Structure formats: structure tokens, C-alpha cells
Amino acid sequence: MTKFPRTDQNRINRLPKRGHYDRETIYQILDEALICHVGFVEKGQPYVIPINFARIDDTIVLHGAKASRLLKHVEAGNPICVEATIVDGLVLARSVFHHSVNYRSVVLFGKGCPVEDEQEKLAALKAVTEHLIPGRWDEARQPNRKEMNTTRVVSIKIDEASAKVRVGPAVDEQEDYALPVWAGVLPLQEMPLSPIRDEALLDDISLPEYVRRYSRKG
Amino acid sequence: MTKFPRTDQNRINRLPKRGHYDRETIYQILDEALICHVGFVEKGQPYVIPINFARIDDTIVLHGAKASRLLKHVEAGNPICVEATIVDGLVLARSVFHHSVNYRSVVLFGKGCPVEDEQEKLAALKAVTEHLIPGRWDEARQPNRKEMNTTRVVSIKIDEASAKVRVGPAVDEQEDYALPVWAGVLPLQEMPLSPIRDEALLDDISLPEYVRRYSRKG
Numbered sequence: 001m002t003k004f005p006r007t008d009q010n011r012i013n014r015l016p017k018r019g020h021y022d023r024e025t026i027y028q029i030l031d032e033a034l035i036c037h038v039g040f041v042e043k044g045q046p047y048v049i050p051i052n053f054a055r056i057d058d059t060i061v062l063h064g065a066k067a068s069r070l071l072k073h074v075e076a077g078n079p080i081c082v083e084a085t086i087v088d089g090l091v092l093a094r095s096v097f098h099h100s101v102n103y104r105s106v107v108l109f110g111k112g113c114p115v116e117d118e119q120e121k122l123a124a125l126k127a128v129t130e131h132l133i134p135g136r137w138d139e140a141r142q143p144n145r146k147e148m149n150t151t152r153v154v155s156i157k158i159d160e161a162s163a164k165v166r167v168g169p170a171v172d173e174q175e176d177y178a179l180p181v182w183a184g185v186l187p188l189q190e191m192p193l194s195p196i197r198d199e200a201l202l203d204d205i206s207l208p209e210y211v212r213r214y215s216r217k218g
Numbered sequence: 219m220t221k222f223p224r225t226d227q228n229r230i231n232r233l234p235k236r237g238h239y240d241r242e243t244i245y246q247i248l249d250e251a252l253i254c255h256v257g258f259v260e261k262g263q264p265y266v267i268p269i270n271f272a273r274i275d276d277t278i279v280l281h282g283a284k285a286s287r288l289l290k291h292v293e294a295g296n297p298i299c300v301e302a303t304i305v306d307g308l309v310l311a312r313s314v315f316h317h318s319v320n321y322r323s324v325v326l327f328g329k330g331c332p333v334e335d336e337q338e339k340l341a342a343l344k345a346v347t348e349h350l351i352p353g354r355w356d357e358a359r360q361p362n363r364k365e366m367n368t369t370r371v372v373s374i375k376i377d378e379a380s381a382k383v384r385v386g387p388a389v390d391e392q393e394d395y396a397l398p399v400w401a402g403v404l405p406l407q408e409m410p411l412s413p414i415r416d417e418a419l420l421d422d423i424s425l426p427e428y429v430r431r432y433s434r435k436g
Contacts (some may be wrong), residue, residue, distance in 0.1 A: 035303065041264045042261060050323050067231070069231060081257075081263070083255055083266035085255075140313055141314065182415075182419065183418075184429075186413050187413075193407055194402050196307075197402045
């Protein structure tokens with residue numbers, strides 16, 4: 001099945017034309033987004049925490065310190081919402097009312113569980129590192145025993161998900177097209193600036209290709 | 219009072235040195251972040267929705283369609299969490315374990331209420347537009363009666379808030395500094411690309427300065 005079913009939980013009610021339920025669209029957004037925003041509930045109170053992540057097939061993996069409250073809460077199997085959004089541009093209409101943002105967002109729901117198997121845990125850490133910057137896992141020193149022991153890894157099976165996407169130009173009221181107001185789209189993109197070499201770096205180490213060519217675009 | 223008190227809800231437990239509770243730091247991050255991520259609870263289930271926003275003094279204002287489920291839920295006075303994050307760069311350490319992200323994030327808590335007074339509602343819409351792109355409110359056509367009537371505006375008084383900030387270079391284990399691994403920071407920034415002029419734009423309208431010079435940095 002390549003589509004998630006539409007439920008009361010994941011259905012796009014506002015502007016349903018912007019809704020997408022296919023894995024291809026949803027997973028492309030998740031893979032491009034650098035960070036996600038994890039929502040959980042404690043004693044009726046909502047919390048939202050930004051965190052690095054990776055997708056492995058139909059699961060989201062998170063990692064962090066053993067003591068992390070967020071990770072312990074996820075690991076315990078509580079209901080979790082994960083949201084990720086990429087902003088693609090500002091939509092400047094002739095009227096304030098029709099201003100908008102071009103964006104691609106995913107909201108997904110699932111329950112967490114611990115990742116404790118040594119190989120699965122290592123695969124999750126590799127996925128999170130490669131999500132951050134592809135090519136890095138093979139260059140950096142990989143986790144040792146002590147580091148593995150102090151790291152908590154959890155996974156969230158994606159039970160329901162949907163994407164919401166806005167693309168394209170401003171849409172104005174017919175009578176506003178005659179107004180002398182600049183209209184258009186200002187594209188935005190998360191771009192790398194010049195890499196900053198670590199001060200203690202050994203002299204003969206040159207910038208890796210995967211850093212020089214870094215881009216969030218797939 | 220320029221600091222938010224530390225409570226069980228807003229206290230930074232993991233890496234407390236990264237925690238900030240002063241309004242100056244928190245509000246600078248909120249004002250620079252383009253969108254926020256609103257967390258709420260319905261029937262025990264967490265939801266996180268990305269949305270435009272603005273800060274006015276000690277409140278967050280949101281706007282959208284009258285039918286928006288999120289806004290109705292906020293307006294009803296339910297507990298809300300708002301999170302906003304700016305990613306400043308990738309921190310590439312010599313070990314996978316010490317990889318990190320330079321970021322500035324805010325997590326805040328409050329309860330919502332409707333904004334119905336005509337002048338307050340207009341001020342909120344102006345703030346949201348100017349948050350998106352300063353200078354736009356005075357150029358675009360402002361909301362008419364019909365548009366005001368179909369727009370819902372809500373505000374969330376910030377009861378508790380904290381920021382978490384990581385800056386600076388990678389920090390590696392002493393013995394790893396001898397490894398032949400490139401280390402450093404790859405700065406990331408949300409940058410505007412070339413503005414795309416609307417196809418139906420009148421010929422004699424030139425690109426406004428505030429679009430040409432757009433930057434999220436204050």
C-alpha cells in the first residue's frame with residue numbers, strides 16, 4: 001500500500017486540494033527536512049520539542065541522551081505526533097488577505113518503542129547521521145561501547161500521515177489585479193554558507209566533497 | 219520582569235547551560251523565526267501544526283480561516299505549546315557521537331483567547347503580515363469587511379517560556395583530535411532567491427526595496 005488511509009486524525013480539512021496521502025510525497029518531505037517537531041502530552045499538557053531524526057522505511061527514529069525526558073516518553077509507547085515543514089517561499093499577493101507561504105509539511109502519528117538491538121541501534125544512528133549530512137557516517141569515528149550505552153534510540157512506527165503542500169503564484173481577487181501593488185513569490189531556501197574549519201584541525205585534512213556540495217534538496 | 223520563572227514545564231533539563239529564560243533572547247528568536255509549530259491536545263492525542271504567527275508584546279497571535287480546527291481549539295482556551303526553531307548550522311565533530319546542530323529554539327506555554335475587537339484584530343493581522351515581510355502591510359490592499367468577517371484571529375498569552383541555544387565549534391573527545399577526520403561547522407541560513415514577478419503584474423511596477431533586501435536576520 002503506497003497511500004495512508006484518510007482518517008479523522010490525518011485528514012486535511014482546510015483547503016483539501018493541498019492534501020497528500022501518498023508515501024512518495026510524504027517521505028520526500030521527511031527526508032529533505034533537517035529537523036522535526038515532536039508533539040507529546042503529559043498530564044494533559046501539550047509539549048513540542050525540535051529534534052534531529054531520520055526515516056527508515058515506515059518508521060521515524062530519534063536519538064539522544066539516556067536521560068532525555070522526550071525520548072523516555074516516546075519509548076514508553078505514548079501517542080506521538082511528528083511534524084516537519086519546509087518553507088519554499090513567501091507568496092506576496094496584492095491584498096493582505098491572500099498573502100501566503102509556499103511550503104511542504106508532514107504531520108504523522110504513531111507510538112514509540114525502544115530500539116535496543118545492537119545492530120538496529122547502530123543502523124538508526126547511521127540513518128540519523130546520514131540524514132543530517134550524507135557521507136558523514138563513513139568518515140567520522142563511529143560510536144564506541146561507552147557512547148552506545150549512553151545513547152537512547154527510539155523508533156516511531158508511522159500509523160497515519162498526511163502532507164500539505166502549497167506551490168505556485170499568488171491568487172488575487174479579480175478586481176485587485178488592477179492595483180499598483182508588486183506581487184509575486186519570494187523563494188526561500190535553507191542554504192549552506194562557507195564551511196568553518198575547526199581550529200584544532202590537522203593541517204593536511206581538506207574539505208570533503210560531501211560538505212562542499214551540501215544541499216538539503218534531494 | 220524581563221525573565222520568565224523556571225518551572226517544571228519550561229526548565230531545560232538536558233544541557234542546562236544551553237537554557238535561556240530572558241525575554242530578550244526568547245523574543246529575538248520568535249521574531250526571527252518565519253513559522254512556529256503549535257502543539258495541542260484533543261482526546262489525549264497530541265497534534266502539531268505549522269503556522270504563520272507574530273509576537274505582540276507578551277502574546278503570540280495566529281490567524282486563519284473561521285473554520286480552522288486549530289484556531290477554534292486555541293480560541294477555546296485549551297493549553298497550548300508553541301515552538302519555533304532556527305537552525306544555524308551543522309556541527310561536524312570527529313566522532314559521530316559529538317555531531318550536533320547549532321540552533322536557537324523557543325518553547326512556550328499559554329492559553330488562547332479570541333481577538334474580536336476590530337482594532338485589535340487589525341493590529342494582529344498587521345503584525346502577522348509584517349512578521350512575514352516587514353514593509354508589506356503599507357503596500358498591499360488591506361482587509362475589507364468581508365475578509366475581516368471570514369478571518370479568525372486568536373492570541374496566546376505567553377505564561378511560560380524558555381529558549382535553548384547551541385553555538386560554536388564541535389567539541390570532541392581529547393583522543394579524537396588526532397584523527398584524520400575533517401571537523402568544523404557548516405553554517406546554514408534561510409536565504410531568499412531571486413523574486414519571481416507575478417505574470418499578471420502591471421508593467422510599470424518595480425520590485426520594492428523591502429523585497430529586494432529581504433532577510434530573516436534582524
